[in-house]
Amino acid sequence: xxxxQRPHLAAAAAALLFLLLLxxxxxxxxxxxxxxxxxxxxxxxxxxxxDGRGLRWEPDGPxxxxxxxxxxxxxxxxxxxDPTLATLRAxxxxxxxxxxxxxxxxxxxxYLLRPTFFYGALSAATSSSAAPSPPVFDLIVDGxxxxxxxxxxxxxxxxxxxxxxxxxxxxxxMSFCLGVNPDYTDAGPFISALQVIQLDDSVYxxxxxxxxxxxxxARTKFGSTGDIER
Numbered sequence: 216x217x218x219x220q221r222p223h224l225a226a227a228a229a230a231l232l233f234l235l236l237l238x239x240x241x242x243x244x245x246x247x248x249x250x251x252x253x254x255x256x257x258x259x260x261x262x263x264x265x266d267g268r269g270l271r272w273e274p275d276g277p278x279x280x281x282x283x284x285x286x287x288x289x290x291x292x293x294x295x296x297d298p299t300l301a302t303l304r305a306x307x308x309x310x311x312x313x314x315x316x317x318x319x320x321x322x323x324x325x326y327l328l329r330p331t332f333f334y335g336a337l338s339a340a341t342s343s344s345a346a347p348s349p350p351v352f353d354l355i356v357d358g359x360x361x362x363x364x365x366x367x368x369x370x371x372x373x374x375x376x377x378x379x380x381x382x383x384x385x386x387x388x389m390s391f392c393l394g395v396n397p398d399y400t401d402a403g404p405f406i407s408a409l410q411v412i413q414l415d416d417s418v419y420x421x422x423x424x425x426x427x428x429x430x431x432x433a434r435t436k437f438g439s440t441g442d443i444e445r
Contacts, residue, residue, distance in 0.1 A: 251413035252320045258406045259284035259302035272299050275409065281314045282306045287335030299408040300333040300375055308395055308403035313355060315392040318411055320384040325419060328356065328382060328391060329410040332366050333375040350402035353394035356382050375407065379431035381414065383424040
């Protein structure tokens with residue numbers, strides 16, 4: 216079975232609702248602290264990191280019991296603009312296995328999940344059949360398949376891949392898992408960073424999350440001629 220080329224949101228619910236997610240995480244980041252249970256995790260890091268926006272990222276170790284810290288191949292002179300991409304956590308290829316982050320949350324609140332994956336420098340010349348391709352794997356939230364991660368195109372461009380979705384917390388704990396699918400590739404999953412932001416109750420309050428799910432399609436900054444915001 217060939218690996219999926221584009222991410223698709225999959226849920227056990229009968230209907231899926233795809234909406235354009237506004238950059239709510241940027242607005243929250245500008246506020247003096249996040250509300251409720253919110254997390255900025257620098258995966259594979261040994262100590263806290265502060266990015267260019269002044270946000271403090273914590274090591275992911277307390278929230279996951281598997282995986283090995285590592286570092287990607289950097290894209291050349293100049294290094295990385297985002298320090299959270301300098302480390303990663305890699306997991307073994309164990310067919311059918313799930314490697315999960317367990318995150319305390321507030322029950323019945325909504326959370327924006329934004330995992331980021333930076334495989335490292337990968338050129339078209341090195342992406343031949345003799346060289347390993349970026350792994351393809353599943354993302355699973357509270358036992359429900361969210362999407363498949365395929366970072367190949369972004370890796371060829373030397374860029375990171377990010378996925379976004381909004382999920383309700385059905386209990387006091389939310390699980391975010393990376394699932395090994397043996398039908399995709401021969402490599403295990405990995406992750407560079409994970410944002411989990413509790414949203415205000417007024418955000419997406421018209422959405423029935425019992426029958427729908429929210430996933431990012433695109434983010435557009437209308438009328439702007441400045442730099443791209445991430």
